[in-house]
Structures are given as C-alpha cells and as structure tokens.
Amino acid sequence: MFARYLVSRVASVIGVLFAVSVITYGLIHLTPGDPAETILTQQLEQPPTPQQVEEFRAEQGLDEPVYIQYVHWLGDVLQGDLGVSYYNDRSVSALMIEALPATVELAVAGMLVSLAIALPAGVLSAVYQNTRIDRISQIVALLGVSVPNFWLGFMLILVFSIYLGVLPVSGVGGLDHLILPAIALGTGMAAVVTRLVRTSMLEVMEAEYIDTARSAGLSERIVIWKHTLRNALIPVVTVVGLQFGRVLNGTVVIEIVFDRPGLGALLVEAIFARDYPVVQGVVLLTAVVFVVSNFCVDLLYKRLDPRVTLGEQAQ
Amino acid sequence: MGTNLHRLERDGTVSRRRLLGGIVSASIAGVAGCLTSDTADGSTLRIAKADPLNNEYQFFDGVILPHSPVAETLVYVDNEVQAEPWLATDWESSDARTWEFTLREGVQFHNGDELTAELLEEYFLAYEAERGLEVVDRGVQAVDDMVLQFELAEPNPKFPEETARHWMSVLHPDSTEEEVIATGPYQIEEHEIGSDFEAVRFDEYWGDQPGFERLELRDIQDDRTRRFELEAGNVDVAVEVSPDHVSAIEDDPELRVESFEQMRTFALWTNIYNSPTDDPDFRLALQHLIDQETFVEELLEDRYLPARGTIPPYVSWAAEDLPEYEHDMDRARELVEQSSYDGETVTIAVANRTINGDTFAEVFRDRLADVGVDTEVRMMEWSAYLDFTGSPENQLELGGASILDANVKGLLKRQYHSEGLLNLDLYRSEGTGMHNPGEAVDALIDAGIHDDDTDALREAQHRVREMTIGVPLFHDRIFVAMHEDVTGVEIAPVSNQAHWGNVAPTE
Incomplete structure (x- = not known):
C-alpha cells in the first residue's frame, strides 16, 4: 500500500x-x-x-x-546539469550550493522562532478564551500578519543594533547574526500559526474525550499540553509544512535587508540580470522543497494520528 | 500501568526540560561569544560599498579591482575627468592607433615580481583569450622592459583615458580566481568567491604606505543597511549612502558625510523620432516646465549642481553660456497648444532603482497635466527599462547619462551621435535613432574626438541644447559617510575609483 x-x-x-x-x-x-x-x-x-x-x-x-x-x-x-550562469560563467549548481546553507539556516531559524511564539501564544489564547490574554494575543497576531517583514527587519536593526548595540546589523557568521533575521522572518508566520493553534485548540477542547480525560482526574496541564495540543496540532502541521515554502520566499527580502548571501539574494540578482539558468535552477529547487515538505507533512500526519494511512490517502 | 506511564512521562518531562535548558544556555553562551569577538581594533579600515557589478566574477572574482584597494589601472582619473599617471607614467601615439605606455619604475606585484611590459603583455593576451572582451583590439606587445604597446583596430585618441576602466586593471599573469595578484596598496589575504574580502598592507607598495594595517571591504547592497552598519560602528566608511539619509547621518557628531562629483548627468530624455517628442515645440514646452535651481533646491536639498547641459562644468571643454529656458508654465502651455500633440497619453519611463525617480516623474506628470498633456509614469525594473527605452516606442525617460572612464567625449558620442551606442540600432535599422539630431552634430562630435577639436565639441553641446533634446536636471554626486576618525577619502568622478591607500586614521 x-x-x-x-x-x-x-x-x-x-x-x-x-x-x-x-x-x-x-x-x-x-x-x-x-x-x-x-x-x-x-x-x-x-x-x-x-x-x-x-x-x-x-x-x-x-x-x-x-x-x-x-x-x-x-x-x-x-542529466544533472542545471547549466551555467550567463552572468558570471559559473555553474548554477555551484552557485546554489554556496547560497543554500545561509538560506536553510535562516528558514529553519525563522520557523523555530515562529513556533516558539505561536504554540504558547495559541494555547494560552484558547485556554483563556475571551479574556485579556486572548485579546492581546489576537492583536499581536494581527500586527504580525500586517507588518511587512522588511520594515520589521529595519526596526529590529535600529533597536537592537544601533540603539542597544547588542546584535550585528547584517552579514553572516555566528548565531548572533541569525537572531534578528530569524525574528523578522518568523514573526509573520507566527501570527498565522497562533490563530490556527487557537482555533484548532478550541475545537479539540470541546471534544468528548477531553471531558473524559478531565473526569479521569488528569491534571489540567496534562489535558491541555498532551491531549488537546497533540490533537490540535494535526491541521497546524499541514499549514506549518506549507509555510516552509513561504518562509523560503520570505528570505528573499530578509536576505537583502540583512545582507545575507543566500538563495533569495541570488534569485533577485538573477531575475534583475535576466540570468535565466539561475532563475530556473532556484525556482526548481524551491519547488522541490515545497514538494518534499508536503511529503514530510504527510508522514508526520501518520505519526501524529495513527488512524491515518498514507496508502488510503493516496487512493 | 497508569503509575508507570506517569513515571515515564515525568521522567521524560524532566529530561526534555534539561535538554531545553541546555540548548538555551548554549545559545546564550554562543551569542555572548560571538558578541565579544566582533570588535574593531582601530588598525583596520572597514569599508562598506554596494557595487552594482559585485557579481561580475567572470572578470575579477567578485572584486571590482580598480574600485578596490587591491589593483590599479594604467591611468587614474582626476577631478576634472582627465587621465593622470598611475601605473603608467607616460603615454604617446603618433596616429592614435598604436599607443605606447611607459610603465612606472619600481612597482612590485604582490608576489614580489617586478612590473614589466613583458608580464603585462602576457597577462593582457591571456585575459583577451580567456575573456573574449576586446580589451586590446588588435594586439599588445612589450617594446622593451618598461614600454607596452597597444595596437588598436581603429584610431582612438582617448584610448589612454579608456584604460581607466575596471577591466583594464593590471594583474599578474599568474592571477587566478582564488588568488588575485596585483600591485595595489593592499593585498588580498582572504577572499571567497562572491563574498567580502580582507586585505593586508602591502609593504613593498610603490607609493606611500597605506594608513591602516588591514582593510576589510564589505559588499552591502542595501543603502539603509550600509548606513546602519556605519552607525553601529561596524564599518568606518559607507560608500554611496542615499542622499535622503545624509541629513540624518550628519546629525550624528561622530559621523560626517563628504560628497564627490560624478561624471553623470540626470535628465528627462526625449526620443526625437517618436511623437509628440519629435515636435520641437513640444520639446521646448518641456524646457519651460521647471527651473533647475528650484528643482535641486526643493527636491534634492540643494545637494547637487543644477545642469544646463550634459557635460558638467568641471570638464575643461564643457560649453559655457548654453541657452537657458525660464520656468514659464504659460509659455509651456502655449507651446503645447501649437505643437502637434493631439491628446495622446505620453509615457515617462523610470527605472525603479533610480533614487527619487518616482518623485521626479510625479513632478513632470503634474506639470505636464497643468499644460494639458496627459502622461503615465511607468516605473520599470532595470532590464525592462533598458528594453523599453531602446525601442522606438520610447517617448520620455528619466535617467542618468554617465561614463565610467575619462573618455567624456565618448559620452557625447554615445548620447548624440548617430553611430553612438544609444542610437546605433535604430539608426542602422530604421534610419532614425533616439537622441541624435543628425549629420551636422555627428560631424562636430567626430571632429572633437578625432581631431581633438574642443570648439567643435562645445558647438555640438550648443546645438543639442538649442534643439532641446532632453531637459537636463542636475549633475550627480556620490555621498560617502564616514567616522570622524577617518580621513583622506576621495572618490574620482568616474567608476568609483579611489586611492584607498591614502585613507588614514585622523591624527
């Protein structure tokens, strides 16, 4: 199967x-x-x-x-040959291999930032539904979705690099170079995921098995974090998986703002120069990432919900 | 069973907490470690610049050498856009086709070899064969140890000036993509393809020793990010900061901004072969729409030199007393009415990377609307802009005319000669062009270039201005922001050339 x-x-x-x-x-x-x-x-x-x-x-x-x-x-x-850049006479594969680590590093860090914000915020928002915490969480989520990530990037630079002087403005290097770009990149996605976690949590919290868990004497912490969240995460995983592609696209702007030599910056330069082989190569790679991340989501489904069988899904 | 399960969960929870705690502690330690390792020691000159050609690896491995402190060209370009000796001390030609350059004595490459004509012959021939660019046209050969001869396909009196271009940078024939061997005041210590580079002082440099022991050159494309890096103290010099940021930077007592004339004139260019810009009355109306002084004062904080013509006044043969057209909206309206303009929508093309291009275009759109001309502003990405403005459909375009070597006469030819590169395609295919008024101006430009007839060049500028080909707006400048403790920055008027070796800490 x-x-x-x-x-x-x-x-x-x-x-x-x-x-x-x-x-x-x-x-x-x-x-x-x-x-x-x-x-x-x-x-x-x-x-x-x-x-x-x-x-x-x-x-x-x-x-x-x-x-x-x-x-x-x-x-x-x-035959495994993505061609040679019109612009600099170098193989497209070599250019992408050089640029890929910085982008993957940023995308993963952005994802982690978004999850670190979204999961607790979404859960708290659902648990304290219609309270001040919920409203604050929703306002923050709305702001996160509305604020362009390049603007947020510049604001973060102003505060943490210029005024406080605790983090570097741009470039690549240690973990410190990753913090601001990851926050700028992850915040938008965090807002989306927060709202999704909240909705999903609220749905699951109304299920009968949650009442059963409570009546069995399990602590509220176990009920929420183990039984509710785990089941609420199934639709969240789908969105997060698909968001990985969005995060990759988001790196285009963030890499320019923070002067990171990644795939996004490479793609922008290639488009401006009409460097067709590089554009094709990067887009193809992005498509592969989308497809693979979708596949990984499907596999995760099975892990999160043993009732799901991939063969049946395919049918 | 339930009890065991709870124990396992508890154990697992504790374990995860410990793990998470460990990760957080390690992260904080890592950040702290990184923060403490990023300090400047004062003996390193750190430059941030955005080179539009930074990816031109196929020439020099991502480093624009003549703009950099690493490699030098045969000639340098002074503030009046004249060629002055650099690696060549003298040059001569009897027919403008065969040029002999006398090389500077006592110059060493970074690998210790002496600069000789023989090595340069080898380099230029290899370069030509490998890159396929017509750098040397017909040939290059060493006449003796210190005299290098270039044989050109056609006579070119301005060839020495053209050797200031970056692709004429002098490298050792053993240079590779990984190891650039040149003659500049700094030699590359570490450089990965496509990334920033670090260089150290070259102790055997032929000129004065550089003021810093080390140099770091960072390519930062975004001008805000360059400014932020400067303000955060991570770089000492930020080349090409946006004019919009100059006031804010000047407010910081530890920073200052210097500006340098660039061989670039910004204008509203007209296609004189497409309607309605082919109509002299319509073009004259455009001249009356603005006053250059007010334009520069109100839109550019008076930071630029208002332009009367294409050639800036600091070029020795720039035409003086060019016709002036007063700001007169009534006159402009009258001229539009008597022109052949029939109410069509006129397109103003602007490249989206042009700083304040949208603002300039809006000024013209509003003023044209006031005199009864319907316009649309088309902001285009650079490649699309090149495509559109080279086509017969082009009407008005906002942009700069520049040249990146000392051959300013070449700029005049490119813009206004029928065989100039902006006009050539359409001239040959359709007998038209873009900004070329015809044979009389062609002849004047030819006389200026081939016979060094500066009066002819001045006359050509007069003709172009009288025929109102384009509305000159301002002569461009480059803004360089730097820390107060850095001195000696000087950017040449072409190609961002600079003597970076002269930059030193303030005494």
Whole structure:
C-alpha cells in the first residue's frame, strides 16, 4: 500500500516539477528585458554594440527559438546539469550550493522562532478564551500578519543594533547574526500559526474525550499540553509544512535587508540580470522543497494520528 | 500501568526540560561569544560599498579591482575627468592607433615580481583569450622592459583615458580566481568567491604606505543597511549612502558625510523620432516646465549642481553660456497648444532603482497635466527599462547619462551621435535613432574626438541644447559617510575609483 502511495507521489512530483519548469521558463521569457543587453550593459558599463549582443546570444544559445532552448535545458537537467550562469560563467549548481546553507539556516531559524511564539501564544489564547490574554494575543497576531517583514527587519536593526548595540546589523557568521533575521522572518508566520493553534485548540477542547480525560482526574496541564495540543496540532502541521515554502520566499527580502548571501539574494540578482539558468535552477529547487515538505507533512500526519494511512490517502 | 506511564512521562518531562535548558544556555553562551569577538581594533579600515557589478566574477572574482584597494589601472582619473599617471607614467601615439605606455619604475606585484611590459603583455593576451572582451583590439606587445604597446583596430585618441576602466586593471599573469595578484596598496589575504574580502598592507607598495594595517571591504547592497552598519560602528566608511539619509547621518557628531562629483548627468530624455517628442515645440514646452535651481533646491536639498547641459562644468571643454529656458508654465502651455500633440497619453519611463525617480516623474506628470498633456509614469525594473527605452516606442525617460572612464567625449558620442551606442540600432535599422539630431552634430562630435577639436565639441553641446533634446536636471554626486576618525577619502568622478591607500586614521 505504502509502495503504491510512493509511486503515485513520485509521479505527481515529476508532473509538478515539469509544470513549474515550463511555467517559469515561459514567464521569464515573456518578461520584458533582454539578458544580452542587460548583462553586457552591466559588465561593460555602457550599452553593448550590436555585434557584442549578437555574439553573446549565439554563445548562450539565446538566438534559438524558446522551445528549443527549453528542450536543451531540460535535457541537461535530466542529466544533472542545471547549466551555467550567463552572468558570471559559473555553474548554477555551484552557485546554489554556496547560497543554500545561509538560506536553510535562516528558514529553519525563522520557523523555530515562529513556533516558539505561536504554540504558547495559541494555547494560552484558547485556554483563556475571551479574556485579556486572548485579546492581546489576537492583536499581536494581527500586527504580525500586517507588518511587512522588511520594515520589521529595519526596526529590529535600529533597536537592537544601533540603539542597544547588542546584535550585528547584517552579514553572516555566528548565531548572533541569525537572531534578528530569524525574528523578522518568523514573526509573520507566527501570527498565522497562533490563530490556527487557537482555533484548532478550541475545537479539540470541546471534544468528548477531553471531558473524559478531565473526569479521569488528569491534571489540567496534562489535558491541555498532551491531549488537546497533540490533537490540535494535526491541521497546524499541514499549514506549518506549507509555510516552509513561504518562509523560503520570505528570505528573499530578509536576505537583502540583512545582507545575507543566500538563495533569495541570488534569485533577485538573477531575475534583475535576466540570468535565466539561475532563475530556473532556484525556482526548481524551491519547488522541490515545497514538494518534499508536503511529503514530510504527510508522514508526520501518520505519526501524529495513527488512524491515518498514507496508502488510503493516496487512493 | 497508569503509575508507570506517569513515571515515564515525568521522567521524560524532566529530561526534555534539561535538554531545553541546555540548548538555551548554549545559545546564550554562543551569542555572548560571538558578541565579544566582533570588535574593531582601530588598525583596520572597514569599508562598506554596494557595487552594482559585485557579481561580475567572470572578470575579477567578485572584486571590482580598480574600485578596490587591491589593483590599479594604467591611468587614474582626476577631478576634472582627465587621465593622470598611475601605473603608467607616460603615454604617446603618433596616429592614435598604436599607443605606447611607459610603465612606472619600481612597482612590485604582490608576489614580489617586478612590473614589466613583458608580464603585462602576457597577462593582457591571456585575459583577451580567456575573456573574449576586446580589451586590446588588435594586439599588445612589450617594446622593451618598461614600454607596452597597444595596437588598436581603429584610431582612438582617448584610448589612454579608456584604460581607466575596471577591466583594464593590471594583474599578474599568474592571477587566478582564488588568488588575485596585483600591485595595489593592499593585498588580498582572504577572499571567497562572491563574498567580502580582507586585505593586508602591502609593504613593498610603490607609493606611500597605506594608513591602516588591514582593510576589510564589505559588499552591502542595501543603502539603509550600509548606513546602519556605519552607525553601529561596524564599518568606518559607507560608500554611496542615499542622499535622503545624509541629513540624518550628519546629525550624528561622530559621523560626517563628504560628497564627490560624478561624471553623470540626470535628465528627462526625449526620443526625437517618436511623437509628440519629435515636435520641437513640444520639446521646448518641456524646457519651460521647471527651473533647475528650484528643482535641486526643493527636491534634492540643494545637494547637487543644477545642469544646463550634459557635460558638467568641471570638464575643461564643457560649453559655457548654453541657452537657458525660464520656468514659464504659460509659455509651456502655449507651446503645447501649437505643437502637434493631439491628446495622446505620453509615457515617462523610470527605472525603479533610480533614487527619487518616482518623485521626479510625479513632478513632470503634474506639470505636464497643468499644460494639458496627459502622461503615465511607468516605473520599470532595470532590464525592462533598458528594453523599453531602446525601442522606438520610447517617448520620455528619466535617467542618468554617465561614463565610467575619462573618455567624456565618448559620452557625447554615445548620447548624440548617430553611430553612438544609444542610437546605433535604430539608426542602422530604421534610419532614425533616439537622441541624435543628425549629420551636422555627428560631424562636430567626430571632429572633437578625432581631431581633438574642443570648439567643435562645445558647438555640438550648443546645438543639442538649442534643439532641446532632453531637459537636463542636475549633475550627480556620490555621498560617502564616514567616522570622524577617518580621513583622506576621495572618490574620482568616474567608476568609483579611489586611492584607498591614502585613507588614514585622523591624527
């Protein structure tokens, strides 16, 4: 059963990645702007001559029809070659491998920050429903969703780096370099998850087995943190899993603000330069992360709720 | 069973608490450790800059060398945008096609080798073969130990000035992506591709010894982040801070801001081959919409030099007494009415990375609306902007005209000559162009470039201004913020060139 699930899942993954690659390739080619003009203008510090543009296009295969370029790219990808950046002549894989650790580090830290805020806040909000704690928690959640993370990033820098001088402004390095970007990144997601935990907790708290647990004499702490929260976490896990992709996207802005050389910064530069192979590579990688995190969510479902069987779900 | 379960849970809870407690303690210790390791010792010059070309690894491994303290070019560009000796002390040519550069005596590369024409010949030939850029055109060869000869495909009287460009930086032929060997006052100690670099004082440097023992150069793209790093005391110099931040930085008694002229003129450019900007009356109306002095005073806190023409007055052959057009909205309205403008929507293209570009565009949009012209402002990402403004559909564009070497005559050619790079495509394909008024101006620019006829260049500027090709707004400046205890920062008017070796702690 699980094997059949796996086969069906892999097939859908291949379909998704193929669709993502076609759409990305199509969209970036439809976007105004010519890689030859853009990249040569930046490299030469002046507009290129028509001959230079022609040579660049020929060298990079940009003079061929778009579908031929795509077929060539796909053929290379299937052989494990993501191509070479138009901009700096380096392999896309090498660029991504260099950038990936900083981004993963930030995304994981952002997730941890968001969970560290959201779980207690959501639980407290549900347990003390309609009290001052609940209202404060909801207001904070609303603010968290509404505040743009780049603005929050600058405010955090102002307070903790400039006024208090306790944390670095930007760059990568030790744990201290990670704290502010992780807070800026994780806060938005924390707000979403807080509200979700609260709602889910309230639903579970009304279930009969919770009354049973209480009547069996279990302490309120055990009832809430073990029986209620565990069951309330099932929908939360789904959202958190999907949010990981969102967190990866969020790193684009945060990496610029905090000057972290990660995938987000690489993608932004590649888009501005019309560096198609790098854009394709990063988007493909992001799609893979989305798909894998979804798969992990499914596996976690089973762990959290033994009634779930993945084979049946696939059917 | 129930009792055992409770015991296990209790045991588990205690264990998790201990684990969490351990993690928190370790984190605090880690943060504390990191915080104490990040202090400056005063002997290191820390520079933050954003180089738009920072990713140009294919040339110099992510380091823009002539902008950096590591590598030098044959010539430097002085404050009047004239070439002055740097690694070459002299240069000459009888036909502007074959150029001979006499190299400076007593210059050493970072690996200890003497700078010789032979090594440079080897480097430039290898560079040409590997990179494919037309750096040396037809050939380069060592005439003797200290004389290097360049053979060009076409005569170019301004070739020495063009060697100030970053891709003409002088490197040792043994340089690799991992190890840059040059001649600058600092030599790279540690540098990973694509990241910041650290350099140490080069004791055998041919010029004065640098004022700092070490140098760190950080590439920080966001101008706010550069400013914050300066304010937090993590860098000593922040190059290119936004003019919007200058006042706030100046309020800090420990910081100061210096500004330097840049060879870049900001203007509202007109496509003289598309309607309605092909109509001289319409273009003249544009001139009357603003007063440059007021524009600079009100929108730019009076920090820039108002422009009358494309060439800034500090260039020796800049035209003086160019025609002036008064701010006169009634006259502008009258001119629009008598022009061929028929009520269509006129597009003002602005690149979204242009500082205050949206504000400038709004000023023109509002003033054009006041004189009966309907406009739309299109903020575009850089690549799309290049695409659009190079097309025949372009009408008005807000942007800068700049040149990154000392060949300012080349700027005039690029902007206004039919064979100039902004006009070439459309001129050849459709017989039109973008800002090129025609043969008479072409001839004047050619005379200026090939015969060094500065009167012809001045006349060309007059013609362009009389034909109201574009509304010049201001000459650009670069703002550099620094700590009070740093002195000697000086940025050249092109390409962010700087003698970083001259920067020293305040006595």
